[in-house]
Amino acid sequence: MESAVAPTNALTLAQVAASGILLGGVYALLAGGLNLIFGVMRVINLAHGELLMLGAYAALGLFVLWGVPPLLALALIMPLLFGLGLLLQRLLVSRVVRQPPLTSLLLMFGVSLLLTGAAQQAFTTNFRSVPYLSGSVDVAGLALSLPRLVAFGVAAVLSAAVYAYLRWSRWGKALRATAQNPDVALMCGIDVDRARLLAFGLGAALAGAAGTLASFIFTIFPEMGGTYMLKGFAVIVLGGLGSFGGAFAGAVLLGLFESFAAYATNAQAAEGVAYVLLFLVLLVKPSGLFGLREG
Amino acid sequence: MTGFSRRRIVASAAATGGVAALALTGCGGAQGGGATGGTTSDKTPVRIGASVSATGSNGNIGRYQKEAYELWVEMVNQRGGLLGRPVEMTILDDQTDPTTGAKLYEKLITEDKVDLVLGPYASSVTLSASTVTEKYKYPLLAAGASASDIWKRNYKYVFGVYSVAESYFYGVIDLALKNNLKKIAIVNEDTVFPNATATGTAAYARQKGMQIVFQEKYPQKATDVSSMLTKIKAAVPEVLVGGSYEPDSMLITRQMKDLDVNVKMLAFSVGAANPDFQGSLGAVADHVFGPSMWEPDLKTPGNKEFLDAYKKKWSRDPDYHSATGFAGGQIMEAAVKKANSLDREKLREALSTLETTTILPGKYKVDDTGMQMGHIPVTIQWQGKEKAIVSPDNMATGKPKLPMPEWKAR
Numbered sequence: 092m093e094s095a096v097a098p099t100n101a102l103t104l105a106q107v108a109a110s111g112i113l114l115g116g117v118y119a120l121l122a123g124g125l126n127l128i129f130g131v132m133r134v135i136n137l138a139h140g141e142l143l144m145l146g147a148y149a150a151l152g153l154f155v156l157w158g159v160p161p162l163l164a165l166a167l168i169m170p171l172l173f174g175l176g177l178l179l180q181r182l183l184v185s186r187v188v189r190q191p192p193l194t195s196l197l198l199m200f201g202v203s204l205l206l207t208g209a210a211q212q213a214f215t216t217n218f219r220s221v222p223y224l225s226g227s228v229d230v231a232g233l234a235l236s237l238p239r240l241v242a243f244g245v246a247a248v249l250s251a252a253v254y255a256y257l258r259w260s261r262w263g264k265a266l267r268a269t270a271q272n273p274d275v276a277l278m279c280g281i282d283v284d285r286a287r288l289l290a291f292g293l294g295a296a297l298a299g300a301a302g303t304l305a306s307f308i309f310t311i312f313p314e315m316g317g318t319y320m321l322k323g324f325a326v327i328v329l330g331g332l333g334s335f336g337g338a339f340a341g342a343v344l345l346g347l348f349e350s351f352a353a354y355a356t357n358a359q360a361a362e363g364v365a366y367v368l369l370f371l372v373l374l375v376k377p378s379g380l381f382g383l384r385e386g
Numbered sequence: 387m388t389g390f391s392r393r394r395i396v397a398s399a400a401a402t403g404g405v406a407a408l409a410l411t412g413c414g415g416a417q418g419g420g421a422t423g424g425t426t427s428d429k430t431p432v433r434i435g436a437s438v439s440a441t442g443s444n445g446n447i448g449r450y451q452k453e454a455y456e457l458w459v460e461m462v463n464q465r466g467g468l469l470g471r472p473v474e475m476t477i478l479d480d481q482t483d484p485t486t487g488a489k490l491y492e493k494l495i496t497e498d499k500v501d502l503v504l505g506p507y508a509s510s511v512t513l514s515a516s517t518v519t520e521k522y523k524y525p526l527l528a529a530g531a532s533a534s535d536i537w538k539r540n541y542k543y544v545f546g547v548y549s550v551a552e553s554y555f556y557g558v559i560d561l562a563l564k565n566n567l568k569k570i571a572i573v574n575e576d577t578v579f580p581n582a583t584a585t586g587t588a589a590y591a592r593q594k595g596m597q598i599v600f601q602e603k604y605p606q607k608a609t610d611v612s613s614m615l616t617k618i619k620a621a622v623p624e625v626l627v628g629g630s631y632e633p634d635s636m637l638i639t640r641q642m643k644d645l646d647v648n649v650k651m652l653a654f655s656v657g658a659a660n661p662d663f664q665g666s667l668g669a670v671a672d673h674v675f676g677p678s679m680w681e682p683d684l685k686t687p688g689n690k691e692f693l694d695a696y697k698k699k700w701s702r703d704p705d706y707h708s709a710t711g712f713a714g715g716q717i718m719e720a721a722v723k724k725a726n727s728l729d730r731e732k733l734r735e736a737l738s739t740l741e742t743t744t745i746l747p748g749k750y751k752v753d754d755t756g757m758q759m760g761h762i763p764v765t766i767q768w769q770g771k772e773k774a775i776v777s778p779d780n781m782a783t784g785k786p787k788l789p790m791p792e793w794k795a796r
Contacts, residue, residue, distance in 0.1 A: 103620055110612040110645070211441055218446060218633045220640070222668055226793065227646040236612070236644030309609050310633050314442075318609060353613030358604035359576055361613070 106233050111350025112343050116243030117304050119342035121319050122326035123250055124297030126338045130270040131290035132188055137199035140316025141206035142295050146172055146302025147311045148214055154221045161223050161303050168303050169296040176295025180288050210313035223307040242304040249300055250339050257335055266290055328369050331378055429471040432728060435494030436504040442481035447632060448507040451530050451711035452477050453700050455504060458715030468722050480506055484514035491518040501728060504714050509533035509579035516544045525734045529714025533582035537757040545737045546758030548710050551579050552586020554677040555627055557765035557777040558653045559591055565788050567624040567650055571600035574629030583629035583655045599623050611638055615647045625651040632657030636666060643670055643793045650789035659766050660705045673790040675767045680709035680746050681775055683783055689745045713744035
């Protein structure tokens with residue numbers, strides 16, 4: 092059934108746009124990490140959504156057990172997930188880095204299943220969320236969701252920090268060099284193995300951060316990784332594989348697009364429409380809206 | 387392809403397969419739960435099969451139903467079982483997936499050769515599983531389903547346990563009209579049960595002279611409904627009714643607060659009556675209405691005994707899905723007694739004409755399609771940390787509090 096005609100005016104449209112932009116925040120962190128891992132290692136981390144899920148449960152656990160607010164928990168969860176990323180890279184992923192894509196896909200899919208199953212056993216399938224922030228903030232007549240505003244802010248700051256790191260720090264340049272051409276990087280004296288460790292760890296840490304933010308905006312459940320993975324891929328295609336800054340822009344674009352599509356039609360059609368957009372981008376500019384690897 | 391080595395691919399596939407297999411067993415993909423007991427060990431056990439969502443989008447609620455089944459088995463065995471034979475029940479996990487549900491019932495009937503079956507959770511799974519049970523002529527008590535589509539197919543072996551989805555919000559609509567609220571918005575998840583709820587509610591609202599200012603569906607597993615809520619805000623309804631399951635009921639309520647969407651009366655079909663709703667949302671859940679098929683305060687026969695036994699066995703309070711599951715067992719027991727047989731044809735006959743009371747309000751009585759007619763749902767409202775039954779009058783424990791205060795005024 093179609094919705095009854097609701098009056099549309101500039102304020103309403105601005106509201107829809109604001110919701111869309113804020114929605115993009117969490118997507119951005121997730122896509123950023125995914126992108127980094129792919130850029131440096133040519134590995135598509137199919138378990139990335141599960142790393143987000145683990146971050147979300149960690150935030151939930153810290154909040155429920157010791158009353159740690161999620162924003163503070165970030166300081167604990169990011170290093171933890173970083174460590175987990177290092178472990179995964181050292182033990183598993185390093186063995187498939189120079190293999191055909193199918194190998195790494197299979198491996199990470201297996202890891203994803205393992206993590207989901209473990210979470211189902213450990214946490215049960217109940218839907219939970221962290222009742223941390225709620226309510227709306229009035230900005231120029233728009234009702235902005237407070238939790239989403241905060242999450243967006245954090246995501247933006249984290250993304251900017253990683254971008255700066257990649258652009259200007261020594262190891263950041265090493266990561267970019269490895270992404271461009273690992274053999275030449277090796278010849279230039281870059282410890283490529285270490286770069287890969289760093290990339291995976293950093294990517295995992297970003298996924299953990301995304302999960303921490305998601306814990307108080309969305310519902311947490313063991314299978315949640317899957318939905319975010321799809322969005323993550325959509326963001327990367329939109330923003331350009333390998334471009335970190337592009338991932339953020341792509342995420343905001345996806346959020347905007349989903350929001351407007353849901354407004355114009357209904358929430359159901361919006362899901363499909365986002366992927367139509369993907370097809371179009373892939374057809375017209377396969378390297379994404381922001382082109383090739385940069386930053 | 388350079389660097390391609392078949393051996394490497396096979397090795398990694400095998401490794402992944404091993405990992406995946408480990409993960410799946412860890413997942414408990416097919417859980418066997420046998421509940422045996424009884425002192426009549428010299429008779430062969432009666433084997434009952436069912437699948438219930440233990441994981442998946444409705445795993446939380448499915449578990450309540452599973453616990454109830456297991457409790458009923460324990461209690462019936464304490465009474466000597468069915469016709470003196472102990473009852474054993476196998477409960478598998480269908481993950482709220484209709485295709486899986488159908489496959490599992492097929493397996494239970496053809497491979498495990500169970501004697502009887504009980505229904506799964508959710509109308510969508512029941513709709514598909516009942517095709518299987520109908521084929522094999524196994525009477526199915528739909529202890530977890532209510533969409534009337536289940537009874538529109540001329541099936542002879544499916545029996546309802548509680549009110550159909552279409553009637554869920556009749557109590558809420560009546561309350562709204564009593565309080566002069568005329569403009570209503572209806573949203574629902576696009577699956578079997580919520581569609582049925584929305585259709586029935588819209589028809590009833592229209593019939594009673596309400597104005598439907600907004601109606602829309604949202605996808606299953608939706609994570610964001612802000613655009614829909616923005617449209618609702620613009621339409622200014624007085625009542626918002628959600629044909630929803632637990633996760634979306636919570637999502638919509640939270641997002642309403644975050645986007646400052648205010649209505650005078652808010653109701654959800656599923657989840658609102660569940661204790662976890664208030665547990666997760668806290669003060670945000672206050673003033674929300676919902677239909678309930680059973681409440682602990684009701685003075686129905688055997689209800690106190692059920693409550694005490696459930697709390698003792700499972701260390702938590704039952705929700706109404708536990709009660710409907712338990713009632714399913716009670717009805718089966720009554721039918722077996724009436725037919726004095728475990729023959730499935732005789733049971734079908736008995737279930738069609740049986741009238742009996744259970745812990746649910748009203749009584750068990752079906753029409754000639756097997757649809758439930760005698761059950762009476764109640765409407766609850768969260769008032770502080772407690773639920774009050776606000777309708778019907780003869781079962782009420784409190785008065786409805788209207789209108790719902792604005793989010794910013796709380």
